[in-house]
Amino acid sequence: MPIPLLATVDPENLPIVLSGVLLSLVVIYLASKLGAEVAKNFDFPPVLGELVAGVIVGVSALHLIVFPEAGLSASDSGIMTVLQLINHLSPAAVTTIFESQSEVISVLAELGVIILLFEIGLESDLRQLKEVGIQAVVVACVGVAVPFVAGTAGLMIFFHTAAIPAVFAGAALTATSIGITSKVLSELGQLKSKEGQIIVGAAVIDDVLGIIVLAVVASLAKTGEIDVVNVIYLIVSATAFLLGSILLGGIFNKTFTAVVETLKTRGNIVIPAFTFAFFMAFLGNAIHLEAILGAFAAGLVLDESDTRNELDELVKPIADLLVPIFFVTVGARADLGVLNPAVPDNRAGLLIAGFLILVAIIGKLVTGWVVFGVPGINRLAIGVGMIPRGEVGLVFAGIGSASGVLDKPLEVSIIIMVILTTFLAPPFLRIAFGDSVEPPAIEESSKVI
Amino acid sequence: MPIPLLATVDPENLPIVLSGVLLSLVVIYLASKLGAEVAKNFDFPPVLGELVAGVIVGVSALHLIVFPEAGLSASDSGIMTVLQLINHLSPAAVTTIFESQSEVISVLAELGVIILLFEIGLESDLRQLKEVGIQAVVVACVGVAVPFVAGTAGLMIFFHTAAIPAVFAGAALTATSIGITSKVLSELGQLKSKEGQIIVGAAVIDDVLGIIVLAVVASLAKTGEIDVVNVIYLIVSATAFLLGSILLGGIFNKTFTAVVETLKTRGNIVIPAFTFAFFMAFLGNAIHLEAILGAFAAGLVLDESDTRNELDELVKPIADLLVPIFFVTVGARADLGVLNPAVPDNRAGLLIAGFLILVAIIGKLVTGWVVFGVPGINRLAIGVGMIPRGEVGLVFAGIGSASGVLDKPLEVSIIIMVILTTFLAPPFLRIAFGDSVEPPAIEESSKVI
Numbered sequence: 068m069p070i071p072l073l074a075t076v077d078p079e080n081l082p083i084v085l086s087g088v089l090l091s092l093v094v095i096y097l098a099s100k101l102g103a104e105v106a107k108n109f110d111f112p113p114v115l116g117e118l119v120a121g122v123i124v125g126v127s128a129l130h131l132i133v134f135p136e137a138g139l140s141a142s143d144s145g146i147m148t149v150l151q152l153i154n155h156l157s158p159a160a161v162t163t164i165f166e167s168q169s170e171v172i173s174v175l176a177e178l179g180v181i182i183l184l185f186e187i188g189l190e191s192d193l194r195q196l197k198e199v200g201i202q203a204v205v206v207a208c209v210g211v212a213v214p215f216v217a218g219t220a221g222l223m224i225f226f227h228t229a230a231i232p233a234v235f236a237g238a239a240l241t242a243t244s245i246g247i248t249s250k251v252l253s254e255l256g257q258l259k260s261k262e263g264q265i266i267v268g269a270a271v272i273d274d275v276l277g278i279i280v281l282a283v284v285a286s287l288a289k290t291g292e293i294d295v296v297n298v299i300y301l302i303v304s305a306t307a308f309l310l311g312s313i314l315l316g317g318i319f320n321k322t323f324t325a326v327v328e329t330l331k332t333r334g335n336i337v338i339p340a341f342t343f344a345f346f347m348a349f350l351g352n353a354i355h356l357e358a359i360l361g362a363f364a365a366g367l368v369l370d371e372s373d374t375r376n377e378l379d380e381l382v383k384p385i386a387d388l389l390v391p392i393f394f395v396t397v398g399a400r401a402d403l404g405v406l407n408p409a410v411p412d413n414r415a416g417l418l419i420a421g422f423l424i425l426v427a428i429i430g431k432l433v434t435g436w437v438v439f440g441v442p443g444i445n446r447l448a449i450g451v452g453m454i455p456r457g458e459v460g461l462v463f464a465g466i467g468s469a470s471g472v473l474d475k476p477l478e479v480s481i482i483i484m485v486i487l488t489t490f491l492a493p494p495f496l497r498i499a500f501g502d503s504v505e506p507p508a509i510e511e512s513s514k515v516i
Numbered sequence: 517m518p519i520p521l522l523a524t525v526d527p528e529n530l531p532i533v534l535s536g537v538l539l540s541l542v543v544i545y546l547a548s549k550l551g552a553e554v555a556k557n558f559d560f561p562p563v564l565g566e567l568v569a570g571v572i573v574g575v576s577a578l579h580l581i582v583f584p585e586a587g588l589s590a591s592d593s594g595i596m597t598v599l600q601l602i603n604h605l606s607p608a609a610v611t612t613i614f615e616s617q618s619e620v621i622s623v624l625a626e627l628g629v630i631i632l633l634f635e636i637g638l639e640s641d642l643r644q645l646k647e648v649g650i651q652a653v654v655v656a657c658v659g660v661a662v663p664f665v666a667g668t669a670g671l672m673i674f675f676h677t678a679a680i681p682a683v684f685a686g687a688a689l690t691a692t693s694i695g696i697t698s699k700v701l702s703e704l705g706q707l708k709s710k711e712g713q714i715i716v717g718a719a720v721i722d723d724v725l726g727i728i729v730l731a732v733v734a735s736l737a738k739t740g741e742i743d744v745v746n747v748i749y750l751i752v753s754a755t756a757f758l759l760g761s762i763l764l765g766g767i768f769n770k771t772f773t774a775v776v777e778t779l780k781t782r783g784n785i786v787i788p789a790f791t792f793a794f795f796m797a798f799l800g801n802a803i804h805l806e807a808i809l810g811a812f813a814a815g816l817v818l819d820e821s822d823t824r825n826e827l828d829e830l831v832k833p834i835a836d837l838l839v840p841i842f843f844v845t846v847g848a849r850a851d852l853g854v855l856n857p858a859v860p861d862n863r864a865g866l867l868i869a870g871f872l873i874l875v876a877i878i879g880k881l882v883t884g885w886v887v888f889g890v891p892g893i894n895r896l897a898i899g900v901g902m903i904p905r906g907e908v909g910l911v912f913a914g915i916g917s918a919s920g921v922l923d924k925p926l927e928v929s930i931i932i933m934v935i936l937t938t939f940l941a942p943p944f945l946r947i948a949f950g951d952s953v954e955p956p957a958i959e960e961s962s963k964v965i
Contacts, residue, residue, distance in 0.1 A: 081619075081622060081623075081626070081918060082801060082807070085623060085626050086798055086802065086807075089794045089795075089797050089798040089807065090798050092790075092791075093791055093795045096787050096790065096791040099787070100781070100783070100788070100791075103781040103782075104778075104779060104781055107780050113781040170530075170533070170619070171619065171623045173530060174530075174533060174534060174537055177530070177534050181538075330549065331553065331556050332549070332552040332553060333552075333836055334837070337833045337836045337837055338545050338549050338836060338837070339549070341541075341837060342549075345538045345541050345542050346538075346542045348538050349535055349538040349539050349542060352531060352534065352535045353535065358534060358535075358538065381833040382833075384783075384786045384830040384831070384833055385833055385834055385837055387782055387787060388783070388787070388834055391783070391787070
């Protein structure tokens, strides 16, 4: 939906655009921290709080962070109202500045998700897979296939959704959040249990599969139709890109370590690492996959390098600063108004959300029963552990919405699905582990209310 | 110089804008690191190398990083040529994408300089001033007043420059670079000497004075004339803003520490610190001063907090990632073509550059001779130590150019002045200290060629 506008590129407006960006960032940071802390207090993952806080400051409620794609104008933006008060702007300047600052915030959010997936890549560990072995692979594949097929088919059959949005929504059901899952497991003291190992291993593979699925689906969305040759090209190129970068990664790792050791000025680790991550992200985009796939591959590669621990520490504050922009803006873009059941048109959206949640839960629960050769394993715990969708599900919603593939009810349904699966997983996981494993006395008892 | 253009805000273009931003960042990082390392190898400050590397990738040479303000179109941009090859864009889309990605890079550069001055604020230390006492204050004030008056008057009298550009260029001669000066001093093992203490103390005050001068001058540039009431308003508001934030800082410090201790989620230090820094930067802009003044004040305030050391470590990688964007783009915007003596119009520019360099050196050298009450002090070393201009001088050039106050010859003259004073200071400082103080044996001998 291109909106043609007479935009004036005026260097004098740059300080005002900067003001708008600074004020938006202040609002985003306040919302993200408040949301994260409230969620943490209620024992939910902080990322969930950031998302909900985004909904509150966004188009659904306070109208502080809004974007022109939604058909909103500058007068709908709280930030622009403040800038207007301070600077006495002409109506034309207001429109241009609103467009510009929204675009800058959008790109910052994109850089945020690129850095998030770079960090997830750094946290993922290929060697961990070998230990949990074939079990994790089976759980991951079933946990991707079942929700994807059931979700896509269900949407097309029961809701008469068009193929591409149905595939996109089905794909959004696939990826388990490694961040949320591993955090919840460690809070329960189950990270080192057999179940915990399988869940984390499967979540790692799931992440890779989910990103390949995302790349495939997002590219399909771009071409507008399901083109088998294109699907094969994408699967091959995504696999080749990931495997190729991991295989070449062995060589690059040594180069990277050598470069880092040669450099004597500030940023000797950060700059080479992000040059690589941004170049891989650019490459992912350039071969018509996704920038985040490149960033994830870059993270996997550098995870093997000698400077890995140092790099982890340096990436953290950068991620802390940029990643919340992504989560808050995803929430801010979601118009929960479409879920108001008083409006007849919205009822379909609510039904879809209910269906997606059902598929999301059942599609992952079944994975526990495909585990074989491990007697006495807690199958329920594994299934429940795979439920939270988190970051990657939101990436689907964000990209689907930005590319215009998802209509509002479907986008919001996905976000509601992500929120609910993430909400439900921590208490469910606690119940699933129940008496079968000794809880770590001190940590656990202090958390029981 | 507003350039009206029919811009199309098209969500489908966002991935391509992102590609452009990612590729620009890769070029900027490669240039900055190569430049910094080469400079370091020749024993010059790394920042100088980043600037020169910017000149090489910018409008003067490779045309990789160029900006539309210079009257260049998308076809002049190396990055856009690559994007065009990959994506088969329409001419209208090319123009829009070029504008958008240039604007994002410009805002990222602005965020870079905001973070740089936040970091300089964190590094500055109000208590240090008390130790070096009145000497540092006198050196700083003379070192600001003499180059400012001599530079402004000289430009108006000898070169018939208009009042506002002359004041701007004079102002660019004032601020000593605390980063470069203190780094050079520590390399010479002179940071703890009496001369070193006075230089660093004076450079700290100089930084504050320079930023007040910049705020005053930049605001003058906005209104277009020298309005005495406005000057007084600005001096009062800049002083009140800085002193007010420092005084209120005592209270805010405790609040900040309390907030940091309360927060339990990731980014518990980074997010509150940058929320404060960005809010202060916004406030600096909002009261019609400069964003960097707010960021510097925020740094001074948080410098006093209990979490200061931790914060320093967390800000470093963020600064390493964003600050080079500022230096490289400053270099990239500078069109050294105007200094080609074969073009008759350019000869005035070269004469101006020579004059500015002369004033820049002599105006700071004299400061050594105003020191009183310290018998046997090395006056030459103090004077030479104040010579490097570095960051703040470049900030003047960048803001002057962006706001259209400085014409190209004057802008380039300032950049040449900054480059040369920074180039000359390290060898001169070594000569000035000469035999008067024992050099630190190991470090020094390994550096002598």
